[in-house]
Amino acid sequence: MRITTVGLDADDTLWHNETIFRLTQDRFRNLMTDVAPAQVLDERLAAVEQRNLALYGYGVKGFTLSLIETAMELTGGEPSGRVIAGILEAGREMLVHPVEPLPGVEHALVELSRDYKLVLVTKGDLLHQEQKLAASGLGELFVGVEIVSEKDAATYAGAFARHGTGPAEAAMVGNSLRSDILPALQAGSFAAYIPYHVTWAHEVADPPTDHPRFTELAAIGDLPEWVRGLG
Amino acid sequence: MRITTVGLDADDTLWHNETIFRLTQDRFRNLMTDVAPAQVLDERLAAVEQRNLALYGYGVKGFTLSLIETAMELTGGEPSGRVIAGILEAGREMLVHPVEPLPGVEHALVELSRDYKLVLVTKGDLLHQEQKLAASGLGELFVGVEIVSEKDAATYAGAFARHGTGPAEAAMVGNSLRSDILPALQAGSFAAYIPYHVTWAHEVADPPTDHPRFTELAAIGDLPEWVRGLG
Numbered sequence: 001m002r003i004t005t006v007g008l009d010a011d012d013t014l015w016h017n018e019t020i021f022r023l024t025q026d027r028f029r030n031l032m033t034d035v036a037p038a039q040v041l042d043e044r045l046a047a048v049e050q051r052n053l054a055l056y057g058y059g060v061k062g063f064t065l066s067l068i069e070t071a072m073e074l075t076g077g078e079p080s081g082r083v084i085a086g087i088l089e090a091g092r093e094m095l096v097h098p099v100e101p102l103p104g105v106e107h108a109l110v111e112l113s114r115d116y117k118l119v120l121v122t123k124g125d126l127l128h129q130e131q132k133l134a135a136s137g138l139g140e141l142f143v144g145v146e147i148v149s150e151k152d153a154a155t156y157a158g159a160f161a162r163h164g165t166g167p168a169e170a171a172m173v174g175n176s177l178r179s180d181i182l183p184a185l186q187a188g189s190f191a192a193y194i195p196y197h198v199t200w201a202h203e204v205a206d207p208p209t210d211h212p213r214f215t216e217l218a219a220i221g222d223l224p225e226w227v228r229g230l231g
Numbered sequence: 232m233r234i235t236t237v238g239l240d241a242d243d244t245l246w247h248n249e250t251i252f253r254l255t256q257d258r259f260r261n262l263m264t265d266v267a268p269a270q271v272l273d274e275r276l277a278a279v280e281q282r283n284l285a286l287y288g289y290g291v292k293g294f295t296l297s298l299i300e301t302a303m304e305l306t307g308g309e310p311s312g313r314v315i316a317g318i319l320e321a322g323r324e325m326l327v328h329p330v331e332p333l334p335g336v337e338h339a340l341v342e343l344s345r346d347y348k349l350v351l352v353t354k355g356d357l358l359h360q361e362q363k364l365a366a367s368g369l370g371e372l373f374v375g376v377e378i379v380s381e382k383d384a385a386t387y388a389g390a391f392a393r394h395g396t397g398p399a400e401a402a403m404v405g406n407s408l409r410s411d412i413l414p415a416l417q418a419g420s421f422a423a424y425i426p427y428h429v430t431w432a433h434e435v436a437d438p439p440t441d442h443p444r445f446t447e448l449a450a451i452g453d454l455p456e457w458v459r460g461l462g
Contacts, residue, residue: 055326057358061292068299069319078312085308088300095286126357127288127380149358 005164009174064091236395240405
């Protein structure tokens with residue numbers, strides 16, 4: 001057994017993402033402070049997002065539309081122009097938010113890229129993910145970039161076949177048990193879970209602590225050593 | 232010289248798209264009939280779309296956000312709830328609009344797929360384009376699907392290298408001179424322009440009628456014969 005390929009999730013693995021969504025949600029609470037208490041807003045927004053997921057997919061534009069829809073629902077269909085303007089503005093700011101690699105990311109990827117093929121596997125808006133990768137300065141380190149609408153075992157099998165030597169010789173790394181870890185294990189790959197300090201409710205799952213190809217790492221700085229140890 | 236690979240644009244080449252955007256624009260005019268005349272609406276919307284293109288990219292979600300933004304601008308920042316609700320609803324309906332191949336598409340693709348590798352190359356929302364391809368029933372005919380944020384010469388060189396035998400042995404087919412034809416010719420491929428009855432202003436360009444690898448076809452039914460004639 002030898003590992004040739006390392007797959008990496010992008011949002012909340014290489015750079016902040018969920019934090020930016022949370023900040024926008026705080027801003028939404030401020031805009032709607034006269035309309036409903038924070039808890040009601042959050043619950044209603046979560047329900048609207050869940051309902052829209054199959055239609056809008058993942059990403060900022062769908063989130064912005066879900067915020068507007070939530071504002072409509074909670075104001076009897078008559079949100080103030082100030083609220084709509086604030087939501088549109090918040091959405092635009094999310095799309096131009098500066099992208100800065102998380103601590104230790106660049107060092108770990110440079111080190112890994114010497115001996116392994118690195119493949120980025122991420123969900124979200126196609127254009128926005130490409131823009132974030134370009135802005136991160138990390139693009140040159142990857143031999144392949146897969147921006148996908150859903151992450152399942154077939155996604156990883158395909159990505160590691162196209163850009164590497166197949167899923168059995170690959171390790172996937174990410175902050176979502178549901179999207180990065182469980183389907184990669186199912187595809188036959190190794191998987192390293194690196195938790196981020198907040199997780200979108202949709203992505204929550206239990207860690208497969210007993211799985212022989214699974215590990216949990218405290219930080220991405222620990223990744224090169226773990227990958228090398230796989231043989 | 233032999234042609235091994237045929238690239239096809241999706242929207243307005245395989246199925247209706249611009250027509251659906253135009254219908255939504257008609258609906259927007261009806262929603263805003265008390266606010267501004269049709270010509271003012273259309274001009275303002277075109278300006279907002281153009282301004283947002285680099286940020287939102289191509290696709291229904293960005294278009295929906297641009298409609299809301301246009302309504303904001305034309306109502307002094309206070310659109311009625313009815314207008315916002317109508318726009319959100321129109322956007323959702325565009326995303327679930329039934330997908331039916333244009334006349335002659337299925338027959339031409341089945342015939343071409345016997346002798347050539349077919350590759351779909353399309354812009355737009357990742358999830359929505361995947362959904363449309365699945366709904367069209369044409370997915371099985373393609374050896375490769377590339378959903379991209381922008382179509383330039385490098386896009387075609389890459390797509391035809393990955394899924395075929397390179398751009399010199401490929402022909403690209405589509406309804407947009409700017410996105411499908413000119414960059415494919417630049418990449419060294421052949422290109423067949425099949426006009427659709429309406430064209431988004433952003434995509435308008437002059438046909439390269441004197442180019443030796445260019446042709447214009449009246450209908451996709453003429454495509455197999457032209458491709459076979461390339462040798």
